[in-house]
Amino acid sequence: MRVATRLFLSVAILSACFATKRCPRAEKFNVILQWTHLNYTWRSPEEYEMAVSTGRYVPLNNAPTGIKIYKNTLFISVPRFRPGVPATLASVEAKSLNPLLVPFPSWEMSDESKCTNLQSVQSMEIDSKGTMWVLDGARINGYSKCPAKLLLFDLTDGAGLLRTYTFSNEISLQDGGFLNDLVIDETDGEFAYATDNSQIDPGLIVYSRSRNKAWKLRDASMYPQEGASRFEVNGKILDSFLPLDGIALSPKSERGSRRVYYCAMGALNLYSIPTKVLKDSKLIESGNWRRHIVKVGQKLAQSDGLVIDNEGSMFYTLLPYNGVARWSTNSSLWSSEIIDQNKETMVWPDGFAFDESGYIYLITNYIYNFIDPLAEVEKDGRILFRVHRYRTGTKSYLFT
Template sequence: MYDTLFAHRHYTMKIIYLITYVALANGVEKFEVFRQWTLLNYTWRSQAEYKDALKTRRYVPQNNAPAGIKIYRNILYASVPKFREGVPVTLTTVENKPFNPLLTPFPSWELNDDSDCGNLQNVQSMEIDTKGTMWVLDGARINNYTRCPTKLVLLDLNNVGKVIRVKVFPNEVSLKVGGFLNDLVVDETSGGFAYITDASPVDPGLIVYSKEKNEAWKLRDSSMFSGKTDPQLFIKGSVVDSSYPIDGIALSPPRDDRIVYYCSVGSDVLYSIPTSVLKNQQLANTGEWRKNITAVGRKLGQSDGITIDSDGDLFYTLPTFYGVGKWNTSTPLWTSELFDRDEQQMVWTDGFAFDQRGYIYLITNYMYKFIQPKETLFHDGRVLFRVFRYHTGTKSYLYDK
């Protein structure tokens, strides 16, 4: 259905892409490298602990990869999801140096001790609101490294990461075995909401969490499934599984009725739905809410992470183009542009962050290899992970102009 609906615009977008591709090949790259790693290592409490972690395979250096990034008060936070054995911590702060900066468990080693379900188990991503509260998705449950329920953890960054609240999701909202809380946006209106993508291969959907009610509900629709008719992804000679369902999510700035945008890795179609619909728990219990889903159009390609700034510009990753797309949400989606690309350095453009100084940040991380246990990892000393930044002069979607 969508192939017919967007065929002409999709063709037009591909022509625009080819023109932009040539322009970028001869122009100046926009993003600059901010941090980079060959391997991740941590600020261990002692040399003895470090050696023991290596010996017992509690820490397997080559199996550690950063995923979600956020910035608050000039501190870079990074999640390290446990997609393979030997990942000792899952939420960290990053040392302030450009090459191979060490990671420090956040808020502490103790809260990263996964032997207790009350602690952080397997974090994929997080968001930081305007008050300095970090909303942490502890919900990667697609392997055997934990059997604890998925949960949302709120941390106070103005008080050394003190736990404010823990919301454990019931199985009917997010599966204890097979759930995958992938990404979120925070809406600070009406008492506070989080809109969360559950990329579960078993039960995908969009989770709405009301901070005021401390309740969560899940919306499921065919638009949130994987795009099974879309082509496979090819990255650096590897065929990448593109069957992941709803993944990227973005929220328009706080003006009028805000809009949530979402997409799956397996499709280049971008969808939207008003937040007024998502907030209506009674409506969510019916099928009527589906009438409010809009198929916005086709992006230049398939995406992982997406985000919106305070000007209403939507940035979206383009892993197969080794770059980033950009679209102003007040215009038709076919006017998207290939904003930047670098085939050598931007291998798997993953997600974004904003700071308070007008920069947008991008992480690239070869994640397509780490998330698939059968994929062979590199051991040749190359730089695998990079955080880039670019000065937009804007803030995140949490702020108005």
């Protein structure tokens, strides 16, 4: 089916949702946290005043992207897409409006003047053992030229740093790389699969913890799709190179096998590949791995975040439609259903997280305005960032 036809049908389905099973259900994503701007738990009033006066902290330039939950603590990432972001990873105080951010793991490690510290974090994941895997690899707009890296923190023992793996420039560019999202595979050793949304060198990165080694896969399926790379969000037309972005990992099957699902942002197509293929670095080097890629089908719209729960349901964002869809990975992708939409509160639905009590969380953030250094962000009291919660009764893909 032609992409243009598919897009037309998607719009028709969304417009007439009440006549189909794809209409949003009665349950909604409830907003539990929201911000007009981000601020932090400064160590003193003097430090805050100095940060503002020197440009170390520019309130309008701070925007959250990644979200994860460990026990009762919520973590968010704040990439340094613009100057004036004092901490790129933080935990959040329990407050509904403008909760303050607590730099993680410390103010000292948030100092970007040292490449060993956190530079610009787009996303992270927390495994079943309480280890946070942090992708420090947003290297766009020129605010950090340090090598991209993956850091592992032990949340069960005072957030101690367990390991830092620095990616070579051949795997993730120091200038122009964009490590976007990752999933953790705890079968057959520990692996991380991460998307590089770089406009120069997009691809899927595999990291083996036991071997302390990484490799990268590049394929045409990771590039924007003709006819789908141009779409509108909140009145703004996005028509740039939008490559590999979303990634999700299936729960273990009865045979222990798993699949990684991925998509380019400027595309409707969803693809998958077996994890056993990704783990075989020799097969990757041969180039024969590409014959294992499966085109799953076409989503209802372009997406940013993807996630799969422990029962095999994928949740994916609908960027042009300010919403979220759900799809059972055991059925056709055409069976996707919209579970919520809101043009006021769900502008740019971004990343997901699960807690241990049967809820999925979503962060929405107008992030397209912050990535673009030429876009003007006005401080007019509007709520720009929200954390939403939705009852699923399930847990993360990690708990299978």
